[in-house]
Amino acid sequence: MKHIISKIGLLLPAALLAPSMAFAEDTLNSGDTAWMLTATALVLLMTLPGLALFYGGMVRKKNVLSVAMQTLSIAALMSVLWIVCGYSLAFSEGNAFIGDLSKAFFAGVGVGSMSGTIPETLFATFQMTFAIITPVLIIGAFVERMKFSAVLLFSAVWLLAVYAPICHWVWGGGFLGDAGALDFAGGTVVHINAGVAGLVCALVLGKRIGYPKEAMLPHNLTYTLIGTALLWVGWFGFNAGSELAADGTAGMAMLVTQVAAAMAVLSWTFAEWIVYKKPSLLGACSGAIAGLVAITPASGFVGPIGALAIGLSAGLVCFWAVSALKRKLGYDDSLDAFGVHGVGGIVGALLTAVFASAGLGGAGLAEGMTMGSQLMVQIEAIGATVVYCAAVTFVLLKIIDLLLGLRVEHDQEREGLDITQHGEQVYDK
Amino acid sequence: MKHIISKIGLLLPAALLAPSMAFAEDTLNSGDTAWMLTATALVLLMTLPGLALFYGGMVRKKNVLSVAMQTLSIAALMSVLWIVCGYSLAFSEGNAFIGDLSKAFFAGVGVGSMSGTIPETLFATFQMTFAIITPVLIIGAFVERMKFSAVLLFSAVWLLAVYAPICHWVWGGGFLGDAGALDFAGGTVVHINAGVAGLVCALVLGKRIGYPKEAMLPHNLTYTLIGTALLWVGWFGFNAGSELAADGTAGMAMLVTQVAAAMAVLSWTFAEWIVYKKPSLLGACSGAIAGLVAITPASGFVGPIGALAIGLSAGLVCFWAVSALKRKLGYDDSLDAFGVHGVGGIVGALLTAVFASAGLGGAGLAEGMTMGSQLMVQIEAIGATVVYCAAVTFVLLKIIDLLLGLRVEHDQEREGLDITQHGEQVYDK
Amino acid sequence: MKHIISKIGLLLPAALLAPSMAFAEDTLNSGDTAWMLTATALVLLMTLPGLALFYGGMVRKKNVLSVAMQTLSIAALMSVLWIVCGYSLAFSEGNAFIGDLSKAFFAGVGVGSMSGTIPETLFATFQMTFAIITPVLIIGAFVERMKFSAVLLFSAVWLLAVYAPICHWVWGGGFLGDAGALDFAGGTVVHINAGVAGLVCALVLGKRIGYPKEAMLPHNLTYTLIGTALLWVGWFGFNAGSELAADGTAGMAMLVTQVAAAMAVLSWTFAEWIVYKKPSLLGACSGAIAGLVAITPASGFVGPIGALAIGLSAGLVCFWAVSALKRKLGYDDSLDAFGVHGVGGIVGALLTAVFASAGLGGAGLAEGMTMGSQLMVQIEAIGATVVYCAAVTFVLLKIIDLLLGLRVEHDQEREGLDITQHGEQVYDK
């Protein structure tokens, strides 16, 4: 989204001059607006029902509804907070680290406000769907054991204390964007951020009772398949939508998104086939998500060859992360929020520096950047995100543990969160 | 859609002058057309599979397929009837109460016919998806007990005798539109209409055997969740599509749709948490739909603050309607077609008058309207719809009862409609 | 897509003159691009998760995941092959029978390359989704018994040896397109092609163990319903997207798609109601797909009346094909790839010649064509496709049988492909 932001920058004064309740007909492009309306719907589809099903299918039957409920209510809560002050903290001018409250409650954002060639309301809603999915990604790390009240409180505070600033750093005019960090659609802001937060959650909350001794098989892999497919389709909105226009870059972003996802399905599947003798659907689904994560930061900058390379790497590296690495380190990141989103995001952020170069089919680096210097900027962005996110997430969890307690009681965990937290069961005759 | 209709009115002569089989390149806006193609797909998604799953997940296992089959075949039947004469009755000139048959079988509607900046075929298809979903909403009131043949006959006649005229009143040049009733995307035409028809169905058909003594638990809440999510995403097409253009109002409509739905999820969830001690997924899903229903009439007229207020109210009022009110009155509106769509629609129609005013962040009322006078117009529109819909629905049901009988036999109801009406079972090994 | 291709032909030189990495701002239409971005997402949705669920719901529980896995991994493999050389073979100049390798690895296709009014990357991705769905349609014929390795190898070779040439014949500048064959969105290229290949697969692989003696009931008809609905909605992208623009023809294509699908639901349902006494959901779903298949070649050429006729015919003829014809001939086309896609595609291809004529509400035949001569061209296109596809498919299967073996072992088939091929089970507690 980087270079778009500067476009917006240029157009912003014009938009501000326009009377806020009238159509600024001169700058609105109906084609771009049409695409962004669609892209916003697609990104929401990723969370609802995409992630709810992707994650919900992987937990045990007694916890399916709790995953769905966490997804739905986090989505609702983030939407409201985005209106209240999240958008303002991320995208108003502020300083290099955080925005200000000038747009709290969408003050001054009317029907006629523009953001580049699209209405600002639409830009804000599109961004809202990113602010929704990021905290929901984190729940993959702590499902089946965290209290519902603690989940809500954690997500709310995390949005304001971690997501909004990092989003500002990269896309909102903050120091990482200024430094030239390339993150087209959220490899750093969304995926590394959520992955690292997930890892911290997994470590602070501890393992599920019985892990890893008891078999904790996915309850319904069809749900996981549906979730994967909707995430994939929705990701077109995520990546090609981050161009904020219906143009050649959006077309290329869609193409490379498809290619990287496909290649990662193949690399994960074949790796599994070779190592464990059987290629599994869960593996193929995991590969798809890994590829989609990794192409996210790169999607506006690389070409099909870059996408093949990124997909290939993401499939192999994430496969290794969730099977070998996780087992070795022994934490219980239940649905691999870190192994897929954290690791895949890092792979993508680094390879963006490589394959963005025009020589490898990419859109080319900014003037004065070399592959090496770009790589340094990417590492800086990853590093800043990892350190800040890990530290603040840790502190937030500790505070919430004191206030509410993080985990449900032993017997509640045994009986399942659906009945004990929500008073419901997923199936009946 | 109100003010759009007048836009169309202005453009219509131009469109009619254009030779019907040639492209009227001068007026077609490809961006608006792109968005409306998408919006049409999104609204169809609300019914297929959205409503089929939302409703199907809430009935007992023995009736899941019957809900799906009713949804699918009503959708098909309404589509064909819309071509035959439904569209013409709703949207051709006619008089203040009903259109005429000048566009029956889409006479004169060709590839080059325009409706504002989009092809008329597209406008008609978009409207068709509204004519599909409205009768399907009604089935929520009578599932698990109505004969399939009676369902089809009722839906067909209801479309022509109730939906088409009321649609004409509000959007087709009829008396309610002329009076200045605000119904951007169908709070009155779709939701109040369907809700009231549902209530009449529930009263005429009577309770399900065993209601309310036997536990009638939702068979599969995952289906309900998927349905809710697809309804939500599709609703972007419903509301932002009702602008019939990709512009600032569409962007705002999408934003307020998201905000109201989110706020209603929270208000229903917290109300349930306080009253019944546990926040349930079914509650959160119900809240989402309630909020979406209530923002529907308001979506092109209010701002984010209005959306927060409308969502908050809808969640609380509908929660009260389906838990306290329904129990008190004792009818068996099985899946709360009235409690959610009827009541939510009324809440929305009334609050539209309030939050449309510029002082509260809305787009402003028409010249000469005050909040009070607008409220009176809204009440008039609600009143006309409730009375006409209730009366005609009642008569239709009584006639169909004589012709075919409305309810399946006692034993068929016990055994379930899937086997007895459709010869199928939902699961097998 | 026929007449579009010629449009592109005219525009191509301009696009080629444009510097490949810069925006060719003068020709890109953002509205058309917005619609095609959406349409591409919609067509992918048809396969993932559409077809996976449509087919997956109809097999037995022990094979659900294998269907999903085949769908997902074929989709991935076709995507990568499309980049490598599939797109080039289908759409580069070459000769009348096949393209060349000039666009292998998307050589020369950059951010600025145009294809008509949209980016070429987008055109290629849209076409990729067609190349994905066609081999996946075929699996319906051989599910529950084919080896996973053989499935992958077969799909890969079939794409290059059968799909790419036939696609070139019709849309890529080949002899059928030149002869004036009408195939707007893939009746011949996609559906007849997949249907015939499926029939050959069913014949070469032979029947499933126990067929037709044992009851092989659909495992979960809800999945089939979801799949049907997503196919339907996605088909709007397939058909209206094949216009490659957001214009009046796209609007009409969407309308006739809806009408034909709806009419076929009704005709299949009522046929079943009369013949077998009960209208089933599976019948209604099958009817929807049959109608969608049959309108595919016609969708840019016919009007609503033509669509009603095509839907009516498709519902009845396909109903007869899958119930009477299949039983008589005795092959085990497990999920009716031939009965629905092959037969429906032929019905549609023939009726396109009839209802494209202006007198019957269509867009009119090309200059010099009569209904009779157009019918002859259609028959030529069908004939060429059937013969070539059947012959090459047969040879490929025989070779793969020698190399890998086509069928899983007897006991593996009994136990199910999920466990034996993929080491997974669809449900757990």
Add this chain to the structure above:
Amino acid sequence: MKMIRAIIKPFKLDDVKDALGAVGVSGLTVTEVRGHGRQKGHTELYRGAEYNVDFVPKTEVMIVVEDEQVDDVVEAVVEAARSGKVGDGKIFVSTIERAIRIRTGEADADALS
């Protein structure tokens, strides 16, 4: 002690449970089963292919009681589960030699709650 297993129509479960409660039985275990008997199942049609579905969904209610309660229990079940139509089901009675309550280790009569 006797074990009474009643195979009944699924929708009669609520009535049977109430009837058992009325004769003082509070412990029971329920299993979803499928049955084949005089009630012959039915044919289902899938895309024109006719399949015999030979098994009808039934519910098995299993109750262990002391010997003197058997007659009451059987009678209660027969009353509550009867619809008079074919397929109403069967009751089978057999002997149980020991019963143990896991929680307390109580045996036999004391174990039956």
Add this chain to the structure above:
Amino acid sequence: MKMIRAIIKPFKLDDVKDALGAVGVSGLTVTEVRGHGRQKGHTELYRGAEYNVDFVPKTEVMIVVEDEQVDDVVEAVVEAARSGKVGDGKIFVSTIERAIRIRTGEADADALS
């Protein structure tokens, strides 16, 4: 009367049903169960984590017949359910003291349809 419970491989159910029909048994009740025995289950891998799935899906067929029919029934089931591979299952026979047909109240031999 005897109760015969056969734990068999699920895909053998059709054959067993037919074989029972051939020896004059028409009433039977079927339950989905999971079994553990010599056939040891298998390991499943989910994202690299290896889990033992100790239980294999089995089908229990329960038939109540008069004493003199037991041998025929056992033989029929053994014939029909055997594949010769480990996991073919077991048959257990026990005594039933009373049988009642709910619909008519008929008892014992008359109750077995």
Add this chain to the structure above:
Amino acid sequence: MKMIRAIIKPFKLDDVKDALGAVGVSGLTVTEVRGHGRQKGHTELYRGAEYNVDFVPKTEVMIVVEDEQVDDVVEAVVEAARSGKVGDGKIFVSTIERAIRIRTGEADADALS
């Protein structure tokens, strides 16, 4: 031979299986059931309507062993399945007259693997 049927809490199944392995039992058959007893179920609320869910999910473990093993098996199950809370379940023991291994036709003691 005796048939031991233990109705236990579902999440205790792994522990029970291990405990049975420890006393030399390797064959067992498991069924998902629902139980009603002192543990009374709970109410669920759906859109404000309160429903009694009278039946709690339970797991039935069925083991056939030779007579002399019964005590060990019962003890093992009691140990492994006890949580001390209401609803821990019950064990019922009855007599089996014949056992046949389908694969080999072996009978009785030999049939129990």
